[in-house]
Amino acid sequence: KITNCDNKIQDLKQQLQRTKERINVVQLEIERLKNEVERYNKMKEDFTKLTHQKSLIEKDIKALEDMLREKQTELEKAQKARKIIEELKAEIDKIPLLEEYSKQKNIQEQLKKDKEVLQKILDRVITLSSTISSLEDRYREYEAKQIELRGLREQRKNFEGSKQNLTRVQAQLKTYETDKSSVIKELEEELTKCSQILNQQITSENLYELETILSKKKKELEELKNQLKNQIQNYTQSIGKLQQKIKDLEDNLSKISEAEVCPLCGRELTPEHRENLQKEFNEEKRRIEAEIEDLKGKFNEAEKRIKETERELQKILKIDPARMLKLVKKLADIEEKIKEEMDEIEELKRKVSELKRIDHEIKQLEERLDELKEDHKKYEVAKSELTQYATKEQIEEKLQPIETQLQEILKKLEELEAKLGYKPTEPEKELQDLREKRRIYDQNLPIAEKIEELKQDISSSQEKISQLKLEMETIKAEIEKLAYDEEQHKKAEDELNKTREEENNLKQKVSELETGIKLIGKQKLELQKELEELSEKEKEKTRIDRFIQILNKIRQTYSKDGAQKVIRARARPLLERFTRESFERFNLEYSDVKIDDDYNIAVAGPQGIRSIDQISGGERVALAIALRLAIARLLAGKVEALILDEPTTHLDEERRKELVSIMNSFFREGGRIIPQ
Structure with a gap:
């Protein structure tokens, strides 16, 4: 890449030299063309000036000729006007x-x-x-009748709307009566339901004592519920203790079958003595199991009563005394409104009767007024018209x-x-007609008076036109002598602009070539620097490759199949035993726990060996706790405290109670639980 940059720089320098030589040639051509264009510009300026003068003279000649024709026309009109005013003068005097x-x-x-x-x-x-x-x-x-009618109509205003109001009030009364029936029905339903829940008659008379009755009933049920919960807790503790006794009896039975000395008295254990002890332990175990069954029955009965108590509490909570009192108040308000509406109906009936009487009198007056109306109108019209004269x-x-x-x-x-x-x-x-003749006379009089003035103007215009035509001929001769060619002028300007454009392009190319040389030079320096950095990185890569080989050997030594496998194999039997001992304390139906070399866990029970994916959520939680206890014991010895991080997540209510009971039983010997 660096060699390529050197070649490009050399090539660009050669192009730059050729371009600068071409610029010198173009600048000489530009100087020549500028002189030629300036000559044409001077000629154009003279040509334009002469042409403008010629145009002005032509306009002056045309204007004078037009004015001459107008003056001649006006002279003819003035002569006609003089003849007209001489003919009209006699008529104008009349x-x-x-x-x-x-x-x-x-x-x-x-x-x-x-x-x-x-x-x-x-x-x-x-x-x-x-x-x-x-x-x-x-x-x-x-x-007089009109005054009487206005009085009756004023009286009628006091009774207007009585019929509509009577209909409206009667309809409102029906609405209130319907509302009253609805409220009575709703109140009776609430009182009946409340009486059934409380097993005593609740009426609107003792409704104000309902809050006290409900509070007393609720307190009784809460006390009963707490008593039942205490009984369940006692039953749970008793069952746990009895189950531990059975476990101890089973341990003693297991020891007796193999021991030679009595674990109770320390004497030599004869076959007869062993048989008696086994019989005694089995009887005690059956008695304890019977007692556990009895306690479980009482436990279930207590739970059933708690649920019944909770249902009764829910029913009591649904009773709304405030709502029933509100219904009683609403009923009283409706009855008060019904009484008010009845009084208003009686008053409205009286007004309707009075309105009928007034309407009858108004009708009689209106009939008489209709008879008198035409004559009354005639009288007023006649009197009104007479006042105008x-x-x-x-x-x-x-x-x-x-x-x-x-x-x-x-x-x-x-x-x-x-x-x-x-x-x-x-x-x-x-x-x-005479005025029209005078208008014609007045119109022609000033025209006729201009005859002498028009003759002088015509003579002056003819002299000016002759002088301007002589000036026109002189200017035409100068234009012809100048011999200006506009097409050649345009061609010289185009050629100059084209040559200047070529000069600008060449200068731009020089700038681009110089910039290109600088950029490629900078690129060359960057490539040389990059080459030095790559050399250093190549040396660093060699050192890292050697270090990676050492690390791979260390990783292989301490990998899952290396030292880790040896440590797991040594710890597995003890971890399996500790996990089994902890898991058995949960009193589940599984008899053994198996952990393979990869620490995959399985449990053994009545249905055979089952993986962790085949057991329930609560059993999985118990197994997880047993495994963590085993790891803690393996690393730290005896476990005195257990911190649980949300162990009841995704468990139902029964499973949560089980877990609490199991942990209480497990740590009853002095361990502490710090739940989150």
Whole structure:
């Protein structure tokens, strides 16, 4: 890899040299192209300036030509306008007379209309006064009946909703009666159930004493339960002691069958004496076994009574005095509400009767009001309308000056007709025509006044156009002499940009090549360092391989099949004996414990040899404790204390009691148990 790095560095240096030479060539070409582009830029600047001047002159010429055409058009219009105003001048002079005639005519028409309106109002006032006089009595009766009806309706408001309230209260009463029946039934059921549990009559009268009765009954049952538990504990201890006596008798029987000296008196053991002792021990064993059976029967009976006592306690705990008292209170509340609803029903019935009477009177009044309603309306309309008009005398007073004004206007109209020389039939229409002519006259008058001004503007515009056309020809000649080619200019700029891009690429390549040389040089240094480290690691590996060979020899010597196997073989007989002795103390049906060379455990019993997977959980716990005791005795001697770490996990209640009983029996000689 290091040699390869050297070759790469040499190759990159050669490429770097060639690239730098190419950069020098490209930079010379760039300088040449820059000069050429600058020449074209100067030409373009002059070309643009001349073109812009040409464009401005063309716009000025066009604007002047457009303005010249507009001025010529305006001159033609001004000449036509002068002719029109000369024709209309005679007609325009009639307008003031005709306007005055039209004004007086309009006033005459308006006065006639006012006179007609006042005459109609006068006739209407006379008619309305007659109507009001004929309907006044029926109007007064209608107003009195309305007041009476409003009074009855105010009274009715005090009784409105009585029927609905009566229906609602009756329905609520039914609901309360249903609730009352339900509460009574529920209370009777609770009292009956409570009486059956306590074997005495419980009623709502002695319900407040129920707490005391329950407390007393519960205390009696708790005391009975504790007595039974003490009896069971005594039975358990007695059974344990008797079972130990049987074990001692069996040990003595076993010793007697082989001993030559009596273990009791120390005399020589003759066959007859041995037989008598065996007979005596067997009788004692049978007596003890019979006593154990009797105690077991009492034990079972006591357990049965405990369960019955617990069931009675559970029943008592289910009794809820507070709930029954709550039902009694609820019943009293419902009865109080029923009484309130009954009183409210009587009051509502009285209101319903009064409401019917008021409704009958209201109906009679409404029928009479319907008869009077039309005349009442006519009276009010007539009176209301009459208030809008002036009095008869006031109207007649207004009519008098209108007649006088009409006479004066008629005289003025006759004078205006004499001045016009004719009587206008439609003065407004004629005036409108004249006003249209005056509008045309006023419109054309200022146009006609501009004739001389327009002639001067036309002459000035023609001179300016001639001067601008001369300037245009001069600029065209300069543009043609410049000979600027935009396509050649663009081509020179593209070539310059392309050459600059090539220069940038070459400079970037130089940077990349220099970076590559540095990176490969750094990589070479790292490889040289790695090579030195690998040499050191190779030496270390050789030393470790030699050490591993030594360790493998030590591991093989102290492996499971080496020294460990020898130690297990020597300890197995003693461990097996200690485990058997401890396991027998648990009084299980197994007679022997077997441990093979790999310390796999099996037990021997009525069903033959069984592995640890074939025995129950409690038996497995006992066997595990016996094995740990044996290991402790083998290592430390006599065991005086035993610390158990959750030994009852996964055991049912009966198995837990068994384990406690067994451990109490096992350590009754002074050992201590520290359970977790």
